[in-house]
Amino acid sequence: xxxxxxxxxxxxxxxxxxxxxxxxxxxxxxxxxxxxxxxxxxxxxxxxxxxxxxxxxxxxxxxxxxxxxxxxxxxxxxxxxxxxxxxxxxxxxxxxxxxxxxxxxxxxxxxxxxxxxxxxxxxxxxxxxxxxxxxxxxxxxxxxxxxxxxxxxxxxxxxxxxxxxxxxxxxxxxxxxxxxxxxxxxxxxxxxxxxxxxxxxxxxxxxxxxxxxxxxxx
Ligand SMILES: Nc1ncnc2c1ncn2[C@@H]1O[C@H](COP(=O)(O)OP(=O)(O)OP(=O)(O)O)[C@@H](O)[C@H]1O
Numbered sequence: 427x428x429x430x431x432x433x434x435x436x437x438x439x440x441x442x443x444x445x446x447x448x449x450x451x452x453x454x455x456x457x458x459x460x461x462x463x464x465x466x467x468x469x470x471x472x473x474x475x476x477x478x479x480x481x482x483x484x485x486x487x488x489x490x491x492x493x494x495x496x497x498x499x500x501x502x503x504x505x506x507x508x509x510x511x512x513x514x515x516x517x518x519x520x521x522x523x524x525x526x527x528x529x530x531x532x533x534x535x536x537x538x539x540x541x542x543x544x545x546x547x548x549x550x551x552x553x554x555x556x557x558x559x560x561x562x563x564x565x566x567x568x569x570x571x572x573x574x575x576x577x578x579x580x581x582x583x584x585x586x587x588x589x590x591x592x593x594x595x596x597x598x599x600x601x602x603x604x605x606x607x608x609x610x611x612x613x614x615x616x617x618x619x620x621x622x623x624x625x626x627x628x629x630x631x632x633x634x635x636x637x638x639x640x641x642x643x644x
Contacts, residue, residue: 427454427455427456427490428455428456428457428459428491428492428586428618429453429454429455429490429492429618429620430454430455430488430490431451431453431454431474431477431478431487431489432452432487432488432489432490433450433452433486433487434448434450434451434474434477434484434488434489435448435449435451435484435485435486436448436473436474436477436485437485445641446485446641447473447641448470448473448474448477448642449641449642450487450642451470451642452487452643453636453643455586455618455620456618457585457616457618458613458617458618459618459619459633460609460612460613460618460621460632460633460634461618461619461620461621461632461633461634461635462621462622462623462628462629462630462631462632462635462636463475463620463622463623463636463638464622464624464625464626464629464635464636464637464638465637465638465639465644466639467624469638469639469640469641470638470641471590471622471638472590474622474638475514475588475590475620475622477489477496478491478512478586478588478620479508479512479514479588480496480499480504480507480508480512481514483497491507491511491512492511492585492586494507509534509538509582510538510582511584511585511586512584512586512587512588513534513579513582513586513587514579514588515572515576515579515587515588515589515608516575516589516590516591516592517590517591517592517594517595519568519571519575520575521571521574521575521578522563523562523563523564524562525562526559526561526562527550527555527558527559527560527561527562527563527574528559528560530563530574530578531549531550531555531574531577531581532546532578532581533578534579534581534582535578535581535582538582540582540583542581545581546577549577549580549581549611550577552607552610552611553573553574553576553577553607553611554573554607555573555574555577558570567600568595568596568600569596569600569603569604572592572593572595572604573607575592576604576607576608576611580611583615583617585618586619586620587612587617587620588620589619589620589621589622590622591622591623592604592605592608592621593605593623593625593628594623594624605628605631609631609632619632
């Protein structure tokens with residue numbers, strides 16, 4: 427089991443103690459498996475993704491990622507996890523404006539001390555970015571920017587890719603193309619995917635689909 431979320435409860439400071447944002451949430455994800463999480467706006471989807479990505483803590487329960495209990499990790503260990511085991515793609519592309527496409531693609535892998543030029547070149551080719559590697563993010567389309575963000579995440583060869591509405595800022599046609607490329611690469615590399623989406627159509631393309639409703643898995 428790559429990911430195990432057990433009975434997680436999460437409140438934000440100032441939120442109603444009787445109405446946790448996440449209430450006794452449990453789920454599991456195997457190596458290489460793809461999972462979609464849908465649910466109405468504000469039900470806690472992004473919150474859950476952030477907890478799994480060790481970006482935020484929880485009140486009770488436990489999350490095991492690749493055999494490690496997240497509650498027991500200090501800040502340095504959380505950061506190390508985010509540089510290797512798990513990678514994130516958000517709706518906002520979050521590219522570094524002062525770096526070229528090639529440098530953005532390599533950025534996280536370089537931080538993790540595992541830059542592999544052949545792998546970066548492979549990703550650039552597969553994501554159809556090879557003609558744009560010397561360009562800067564401000565000169566790219568939204569679809570191109572998100573393909574860079576996906577490549578940058580996959581360049582660290584993560585075991586788990588967390589994606590929060592990765593095509594939410596793109597028109598449907600561009601979003602579908604980007605999504606197709608992401609799924610193809612994820613499947614080919616054996617990376618597990620935990621995807622938050624509003625789209626039932628996209629959710630149905632993954633191995634499994636869970637619905638979050640009022641802070642609980644429905
Ligand atoms: N840092 C925070 N501090 C306090 N409350 C927060 C914080 N982040 C999120 N919330 C609240 O937690 C609830 C869940 O937010 P979350 O972003 O997880 O929902 P979501 O299901 O991803 O929503 P959407 O589909 O609209 O993106 C919301 O009521 C939100 O206002």
